[in-house]
Amino acid sequence: MRIILVTGTGGAGRTTVAAATALAGAHAGRRVLLVSEDTAPLPDAEGRLRVLRPEPAADFRREFLALQARSGAALDLLGTAPLEEAELTELPGSRPFALLRALRDAADGPHELAVVDLPPLREALALLALPGQLRRYLGRLLPPERQAARALRPMLAQLAGVPMPAQWLYETTARWEAELAAVQAVIEAPSTTVRLVLEPGPGAEPALRTARLGLAVQRLGLDAVVANRILPAGSEDPWLAGLTTEQHRHLAGLRTAAGGLDELPHLGRAPRGAEDLALLAPARPDALPAPVPEWTVEDRRAEDGVLVWHVPLPGAVKEELSLVRRGDELLLAVGPFRRAVPLPGALRRCTVTGAGLVEGDLRVRFTPDPGLWPRTS
Known part of the structure; x- marks a missing residue:
């Protein structure tokens, strides 16, 4: 399974590029899954393209109710009244976990290519680092080797004079560890790469440097840099010609810094339909990156x-x-x-x-x- 994670600076068109990449893969005859929160419908690709839209609120309710059910015995001892689905509202921070679960599910599906529309660059880099960080925290706070046998726990609690962590806590931690490990394995697989979408301008080169450094820290590969919304040269309108000159100056610097770009045109309007998306498909829709430098x-x-x-x-x-x-x-x-x-x-x-x-x-x-x-x- 080939997985392309698409991110970029805010407003650079990463969602459109992700959709165009997925559609190009489907038109090439591959079974493609697009993971995106965008609700705009995509053109029919003869049944080869499926869209998975993460739903953070529904995902939060499902996971909370499952955790509550597994912890039922402990909650009964405390005399706690369980919460019902109708009274649960999404908490801040649920969106990243919904997206990570969608990424894990994408890797388990019957598709040949999965294109994942990630949040803007800084948020995306934090998201990709999250499974490894949480696994480390869990390992430090509740290391598996310190879990005593059930039969010894009451005696150990009396000897230590403090309550021992309940068995359900270790079981929950082990379940979270397994889920996080599965997501981390997907992110770090050689067939998973990151695609960076930028609009040439003053912030493009700094964003490229940030992306390369953040990905290097996580030992992840960058497969392509996409320069989006390139204005046509040669306009006779002085105002547009000035904008184009400024943009192309930044574009030249970006070409040098990136060592190669996929350059996509500005359509002069919001993309509409399959023909517009075909114009915005990168030249290398499923290119593999150069090997990630080894440590x-x-x-x-x-x-x-x-x-x-x-x-x-x-x-x-x-x-x-x-x-x-x-x-x-x-x-x-x-x-x-x-x-x-x-x-x-x-x-x-x-x-x-x-x-x-x-x-x-x-x-x-x-x-x-x-x-x-x-x-x-």
Whole structure:
């Protein structure tokens, strides 16, 4: 299953590009699923295109009622009156979870291509990082290895003098962990890539740098950059000619920064029907990206007595970069992005002795700990 996640700056036309990409895939004979909150109907593609529209309110009610049913015994002990579906209203924050569940469901379907219309860029990057972050929080707060056998829990509670977490809490945590792991596996699969839609202007190049850096932190691939709503050159109208000149100046800078663009025309109106969407389909509707740069460990013990971990961070700035080692994790913060990265096995037996940023390559130096490193004869 090929999955394309479409995002971009607000108002750049990412929803239209997602629809055009899905429709082009269907016209090419593939079974396509479009995941989008947009309610506009799409042209018929001979039954090869299906639209899945996430419904955060309905999703919230369904998940809340299911959790309430599983926790019925505990709620009965507390004398709590259960809530009914009619009195439940959507809470802030339900939209990202509805979209993540839709993404998981898309990967399980019988389709060959899924196109997912994501929120604007910053929100989309936070959404893609969410499953991994929540899994880490759950693992720290309720680690599975600390779950005592049911028969021992009353005795342990008496010895400790505090109530032990209820079994249902661990069971709920395990269920959430499984769901989050499934979504994270979809996001991080090699066949899942991100497509960035920009409208050439002052904010386009900064948005491209932000996207590349945020995706690099999450080790995700960018398969194409789409420059949307390109104005035609050669207009005799001075006002339009001025706008076009300014836009094409930014377009030239974007071409250089992106190293290749899919350029889509401005139609002069809102897209209508299959013919308009065909004009807005990227030239490479299901292009695979260049391989995501690997985070590699370079063995320089013979030369310098260290191991060097290379972490590619394109566009990173030294002044906005910080590193903290905590146990077997490296806490990485770069610009607005943060991630706790598990250390490779060999580096866990080392101490951090320095780091440097060289042309977008973060090089973290580790010195083997003699007390932990295996001896060689």
